[in-house]
Amino acid sequence: xxxxxxxxxxxxxxxxxxSGLTPNLLANKSAAEIAGMQLNYGNDLANVGxxxxxxxxxxxxxxxxxxxxxxxxxxxxxTSGKITVAGNAGAYLGFNLKNGEIHCQGNTEAFAAxxxxxxxxxxxxxxxxxxxxxxxxxxxxxxxxxxxxxxNAGDRVGDQMRRGLxxxxxxxxxYCGSRMIAGTIGxxxxxxxxxxxxxxxxxxxxKQLPKLHATIQDCGSHTLPFLSLLFKSxxxxxxxxxxxxxxxxxxxxxxxxxxxxxEVLILEIKDLxxx
Amino acid sequence: MLINGIQxxxxxxxxxxxxxxxxxxxxxxxxxxxxxANAMTGFATSVIGCGVEAGIERELSTDESPDGRPGVxxxxxxxxxxxxxxxxxxxxxxCILTCPTAAAFAGIEGEDKINLGKNLRYFxxxxxxxxxxxxxxxxxxPVMDGEFLTEETTGxxxxxxxxxxxxxxxxxxxxxxxxxxxxxxxxxxxxxxMPFPGGVVRSGSKxxxxxxxxxxxxxxxxxxxxxxxxxxxxxxxxxxVMEIVIDGLTFEDIALSMxxxxxxxxxxxxxxxxxxxxxxxxxxxxxxxxxxxHDILNGNKS
Numbered sequence: 001x002x003x004x005x006x007x008x009x010x011x012x013x014x015x016x017x018x019s020g021l022t023p024n025l026l027a028n029k030s031a032a033e034i035a036g037m038q039l040n041y042g043n044d045l046a047n048v049g050x051x052x053x054x055x056x057x058x059x060x061x062x063x064x065x066x067x068x069x070x071x072x073x074x075x076x077x078x079t080s081g082k083i084t085v086a087g088n089a090g091a092y093l094g095f096n097l098k099n100g101e102i103h104c105q106g107n108t109e110a111f112a113a114x115x116x117x118x119x120x121x122x123x124x125x126x127x128x129x130x131x132x133x134x135x136x137x138x139x140x141x142x143x144x145x146x147x148x149x150x151x152n153a154g155d156r157v158g159d160q161m162r163r164g165l166x167x168x169x170x171x172x173x174x175y176c177g178s179r180m181i182a183g184t185i186g187x188x189x190x191x192x193x194x195x196x197x198x199x200x201x202x203x204x205x206x207k208q209l210p211k212l213h214a215t216i217q218d219c220g221s222h223t224l225p226f227l228s229l230l231f232k233s234x235x236x237x238x239x240x241x242x243x244x245x246x247x248x249x250x251x252x253x254x255x256x257x258x259x260x261x262x263e264v265l266i267l268e269i270k271d272l273x274x275x
Numbered sequence: 276m277l278i279n280g281i282q283x284x285x286x287x288x289x290x291x292x293x294x295x296x297x298x299x300x301x302x303x304x305x306x307x308x309x310x311x312a313n314a315m316t317g318f319a320t321s322v323i324g325c326g327v328e329a330g331i332e333r334e335l336s337t338d339e340s341p342d343g344r345p346g347v348x349x350x351x352x353x354x355x356x357x358x359x360x361x362x363x364x365x366x367x368x369x370c371i372l373t374c375p376t377a378a379a380f381a382g383i384e385g386e387d388k389i390n391l392g393k394n395l396r397y398f399x400x401x402x403x404x405x406x407x408x409x410x411x412x413x414x415x416x417p418v419m420d421g422e423f424l425t426e427e428t429t430g431x432x433x434x435x436x437x438x439x440x441x442x443x444x445x446x447x448x449x450x451x452x453x454x455x456x457x458x459x460x461x462x463x464x465x466x467x468x469m470p471f472p473g474g475v476v477r478s479g480s481k482x483x484x485x486x487x488x489x490x491x492x493x494x495x496x497x498x499x500x501x502x503x504x505x506x507x508x509x510x511x512x513x514x515x516v517m518e519i520v521i522d523g524l525t526f527e528d529i530a531l532s533m534x535x536x537x538x539x540x541x542x543x544x545x546x547x548x549x550x551x552x553x554x555x556x557x558x559x560x561x562x563x564x565x566x567x568x569h570d571i572l573n574g575n576k577s
Contacts, residue, residue, distance in 0.1 A: 229342055
């Protein structure tokens, strides 16, 4: 069976809420039934058949083609299967993702992996602000699973993140790990200001030393055994993180202003005065 | 049954149901892994007085160990899950947490999980950190040499303890020498341990005693110095008896271990001083698992 493919007929004028188009919700539905499903389109409703051309039948693997940043909530509440986004995705990609895999081959808007619970989210391009954060009003962000971003991410990565793993090969904006409760965020590129702001617990694993504020305190260079377990687990992903193997890190702890016990680990720093 | 001049008694070893677990200990090098493992499996020869029976199962290469460091695997057995949990936590705290560079990991999957570092984390006084990696929870506890890393739980499985055989020889040195050879061969079998010192026990016991406070006492029928004074099991030329006790994860593991041990002795032949191989039992009335020596050596499943 071929992947169930939803090809956008034209670039939409408004955002489309795609939360109904997941493998678990489309299982055992015919193409006609899927075409008749209604989606929120801006302030209105539209049938799937009006917006997308439907081909293929394997709902366990859904592909969005001609995808656009108007497609919000792709993979929301998904519990199984795989979604491939050939192109860009809108906001809330993988919202409350519970299991399965989402692969976005382009960029995404803000709030990717928002409230994510488990599963795997891959983003080949860049992503917006609040990656892995919680939705408005919630006091906990991402609660599990793995997010891999090949490009850059915006501000507030992992805001209030509770559990899980976020790996970013590019750069991130300001307030990375802000209000973080637990979990691990890895960044290979540069970071903006106020990294680890109000961080409670959790780990920021960085390749480059960002400008840290005064309440993130230096605890010196150390060899941490748990890193061998972490790096071993990353070998399963096709990412630059898979090549890391040092257990030697500079450890910062904070945010002391929040009585925080989070840690910022800097890999490969040889001379801090040069950083 | 006679093999190379050594008589194999038509008898059986009687073994009991136990609860078992496996823990992997790693360290900076094998020397420190052994320091930790030897401490953890110390004073763990018999459940009668130690609570648990424990031993080092085997060495692990850096490829096999979870954190890529040299290590050893430990097997630990107890008569019940509660005792096993208590003993494991106590020994983790006093022997692994304290040992420089040592780390502890789960070594077995099981329906039941028991605490490895789950409560030990409070030693971190709030500075402890948890990491969930590939579905397994680990604890990082800051200690004076750096960080103590331990998995939160390990598995607990149903196991068997008390497999055994007796080596009857014409002298004490001869009995001990062949016992050592047998233990060395049996150490290569996975999933079993020989918990007594050097894998050998000299003080086999019988149930009961003339003293009211004792529920086990010396097995006088196999004591060579009592040959004329008791209802002896020993012929005149027997001067020393050694016992090898085996705990294992399954009946098959123990049976294989006994087979390897007895065959090692038989290969040495009667000229090494061994005259008979027997086994310790309670008439088949106490333990549900009977390891019949002839069946084990013939490859039959008892």
